[in-house]
Amino acid sequence: MRICLLTRLLLVMCLLTLSGTGLQAQVHEGDARPAVASAAIVAREAADDASHANAGVDLFEAPLVPFVPPPDPLAGMHIASSPERSADFVVLISIDGLRADAVTPANHTLARLRNEGTWATDAMTIHRSTTLPSHASMVTGVDLPVHGMAWNAYRPSQGVVRFPTMFRVARMAGLATTMVVGKNKLRHLVDEGGAENFIIAGRGCDQIVSRASTVLRTGGPGIVFLHFADTDQAGHRHGWMSQPYLAAVEHADQCTERVVDTLSHRAGGLARVLLIVTSDHGGHRRSHGSASEVDRHIPWYAWGGAAARDTRVTRRVNTQDTASTILSALGLPQTPGIEGRPVVEALHESGSAALAERTTRRRGARTARAAPQH
Numbered sequence: 001m002r003i004c005l006l007t008r009l010l011l012v013m014c015l016l017t018l019s020g021t022g023l024q025a026q027v028h029e030g031d032a033r034p035a036v037a038s039a040a041i042v043a044r045e046a047a048d049d050a051s052h053a054n055a056g057v058d059l060f061e062a063p064l065v066p067f068v069p070p071p072d073p074l075a076g077m078h079i080a081s082s083p084e085r086s087a088d089f090v091v092l093i094s095i096d097g098l099r100a101d102a103v104t105p106a107n108h109t110l111a112r113l114r115n116e117g118t119w120a121t122d123a124m125t126i127h128r129s130t131t132l133p134s135h136a137s138m139v140t141g142v143d144l145p146v147h148g149m150a151w152n153a154y155r156p157s158q159g160v161v162r163f164p165t166m167f168r169v170a171r172m173a174g175l176a177t178t179m180v181v182g183k184n185k186l187r188h189l190v191d192e193g194g195a196e197n198f199i200i201a202g203r204g205c206d207q208i209v210s211r212a213s214t215v216l217r218t219g220g221p222g223i224v225f226l227h228f229a230d231t232d233q234a235g236h237r238h239g240w241m242s243q244p245y246l247a248a249v250e251h252a253d254q255c256t257e258r259v260v261d262t263l264s265h266r267a268g269g270l271a272r273v274l275l276i277v278t279s280d281h282g283g284h285r286r287s288h289g290s291a292s293e294v295d296r297h298i299p300w301y302a303w304g305g306a307a308a309r310d311t312r313v314t315r316r317v318n319t320q321d322t323a324s325t326i327l328s329a330l331g332l333p334q335t336p337g338i339e340g341r342p343v344v345e346a347l348h349e350s351g352s353a354a355l356a357e358r359t360t361r362r363r364g365a366r367t368a369r370a371a372p373q374h
């Protein structure tokens with residue numbers, strides 16, 4: 001096992017040296033940090049990857065085959081955002097490794113979002129419940145066989161996600177796109193023409209929110225993706241649902257509160273804002289990656305002026321539906337070939353056809369809590 005791990009570390013570091021510039025060319029840096037990660041970061045993430053004992057077949061050890069790019073689903077398309085869109089500004093927070101059942105009323109902000117907005121109670125990530133494959137599905141709307149991201153570490157030679165991200169669709173329509181993340185390996189989610197600004201701000205969610213505060217307060221129409229890594233780290237070190245893990249959940253709750261507070265100070269308030277909070281996977285003991293429910297069940301909350309209030313979605317929602325929902329909210333077309341479907345119940349202005357499809361249980365009375373500003 002030790003030999004195997006060392007071999008992986010050496011190979012990853014060699015690949016970084018030999019081909020780091022290949023990926024660098026496809027990443028649009030949002031800050032002045034060097035585009036190539038330090039060896040320490042790569043080694044740590046390779047160790048993370050190797051620690052996911054249940055992650056299934058590791059393609060890193062599979063024979064390399066020449067990669068033939070699939071046809072581009074967006075080739076030749078002219079994409080525009082419909083003026084009838086329900087949201088101008090979408091913020092997607094992914095709290096890495098946050099189990100759906102780890103959120104309690106004691107986590108005041110997360111509990112507030114799910115109580116006041118739309119809560120999908122049966123949301124699941126893909127069967128490969130690890131960070132990169134799951135996030136790839138979250139931001140593209142397709143499962144692993146289509147987006148091709150079967151690995152879970154920073155591997156520059158592997159290139160980027162192979163199905164257009166929602167960031168790319170948004171940019172084709174002239175919208176702004178920013179990602180502020182806590183793990184270097186999420187560079188693989190920056191496809192050509194995708195996220196305009198990509199910032200690695202550190203593993204603490206405080207750092208993520210601080211780096212994102214300006215774009216959250218003043219950013220124009222488009223998408224901001226925030227990635228909080230603390231919870232996953234606590235889960236691997238101390239075990240999922242342990243006291244340190246639950247403390248990390250509370251910390252993520254406080255970071256989410258800062259995001260909500262910053263958004264409320266936008267010039268137009270929250271009226272045209274859609275905030276979605278979800279996760280890439282759950283976990284059990286000190287790992288995740290299996291197809292079991294405890295690893296796949298994720299929180300999924302939509303909140304803000306562009307979200308439906310007091311709504312429970314009890315049907316199955318897949319993480320692929322997140323990209324689809326965000327495209328729909330921004331009045332953008334669905335990417336040809338996308339597998340996700342918009343969670344129409346979550347959108348405040350989803351049109352009569354969408355309203356007719358609603359299968360949710362609407363709570364009759366408003367709660368005593370303050371409603372989001374419209």
Ligand SMILES: [Zn+2]
Nearest residue numbers: 097131232236
């Ligand atoms: Zn993990």
